[in-house]
Amino acid sequence: MKDSIYLAYRYLTYNRVRSLVLTFSVAIIIFLPVGLKQLISESEDQMLARANSTPLIAGKKGSPTDLVINTLYFQQEKIETLTMEYAAILDETGFGYSIPVMSSYSARGFPIVGTSLDYFDFRGLSTQVGRLFGVVGECVIGSNVARRLDLHPGDSLISSPESFFDFAGVYPLKMDIVGVLNHSNTPDDDAIFVDVKTTWIIMGLGHGHQDLMQVNDPTIVLERSDSSVTAGAKLFMYNQIDPENIDQFHFHGDINSYPITSIIFIPENQKATALLRGRIESGEIDNQMVVPTLVVDNLLQSIFRIKQIFNSVFVIVGLAVSLIFGLVIALSLRLRKDELYTMFTIGSGKRKIAQIIGMELLLLVVTSALISGIMYFITGFFIDEFINAFII
């Protein structure tokens, strides 16, 4: 046996290019279905874990999937907003408490999530350095944001304008980073968290500018009366909130009418969930409220159907590769006829020759399996990054 392994090894290493091509072809065929299964299972687990940890999500009537995906993964889909007042209505039911989520803007490719401090308690998030935001204009960033953008507390981030061509639009807001969250292997690692009021400032619903009572320049103050002051475009608007100008920031209108993309609602118990959903379904309370687990489950059913199609494709590809593999072996044996006959002439048995050939195949398959195992391991190692980057 030892000699057969040695001869097989010598043959494979001498014909290393052919052996490598065969080995990697087989490795990929072994790895693809297993790797895909691993990827889908892990995605399912992560998606379900995120969904399971979020009892209820309320939002404007529309696609429940868009609502859940936006709230759980901060995908920047433009979904219809509901008003902040709705959070108060839900709170008044006494069935639990609401956490507002406003996720429509981004900074340097990462979503800006406006919320309340309850969000961090609810998700079990804490800072690895710095602290959580305290006032408007401050932000706390996820660990991946900090790593990829090399940001630390004391640095700042500027919100990305919605459109480069909207010159009349809102100025970007420069936000002070006050903390970096611990790594949680969730979409929270890739988000920038601010107070929900900060997102309203980014939207332009709140702003800060020179104190008009102190300004006498007629090119700035166009009209002044006892009840109001009208300023021109020359008025200096602050694009960063700091202790000196924070008092100049203000909101116009009723904050309860300001928009949020969704509300995470944490009911006190199962009964509260049932009662609240009953009220919403009966139309007593407007808008929609969904159970994320059910929505994600539904989504996963679709993925599962795609997986089944993939599995069928892999079976066919595997079969085709096996046939090609068999053909390559048959052709190789034909080319090696002279060599094998020499072995027979010198004194080898047919069984021994078959053992040597079998050992070559075994070494190929074992090496392929090892390579696919390594690929599986590597996939497992980077699976979270992969899932976050490409799937959710």
Add this chain to the structure above:
Amino acid sequence: MIQVTNLKFQYPRSTFELNIPELQIGDGEKVAVIGPSGSGKTTLLNILSGIIVVETGQVEFNGHQINTMSDRELRNLRIRQIGFVFQDFKLLEYLNVYDNILLPYRINSSMAGVSGRGSKAKELCKHLGVGDKLSKYPKHLSHGEKQRIAISRALINDPPLVLADEPTGNLDPENKMKILEILFKMSDANNSTLITVTHDHELLDGFDRIIDFADFQKSTAI
């Protein structure tokens, strides 16, 4: 000693028939087999080594009836008692010189556990003037060197019988003489029987006996 009696052999669907009424070759004898192409010279070597098993006649080698032996016995006979030298060397391209010489030990389990084979291979190579080629692969060797390696492989077990099928067929005149000298020298040193099929009539001088297959075609006993 080799004793062939009343041997008749015909390949399927062939009109050629090898007919040897009687042939004796003694221990340590150096025999050249000559004859026209297709006269059965290589067939005789295959019969003597048990690769072709004849049904008519008797083939005896050192007291063994070759044509009644089992496959396993024939394999063990070939690996232990017969050394083969081919015209086209038949070295395995993926093995270096050292591994090619030791091939007989690796392809038959009855040879496992034989000690001193490595030093024997080195000694043979050194003796044949290719001692510095042990780590080389066949593609890096000249024809003369390849045949010396093939002879080393044939002699690694000190076989009492060496069958050489046109061992000089692919060599230049200078190397032809050298290779034959090596075969004669090794045969003398081991007292092994050497049966060489050849077309080179100018090389026949050193042989003890010449068997012309043209005679067998006329069914002449030698």
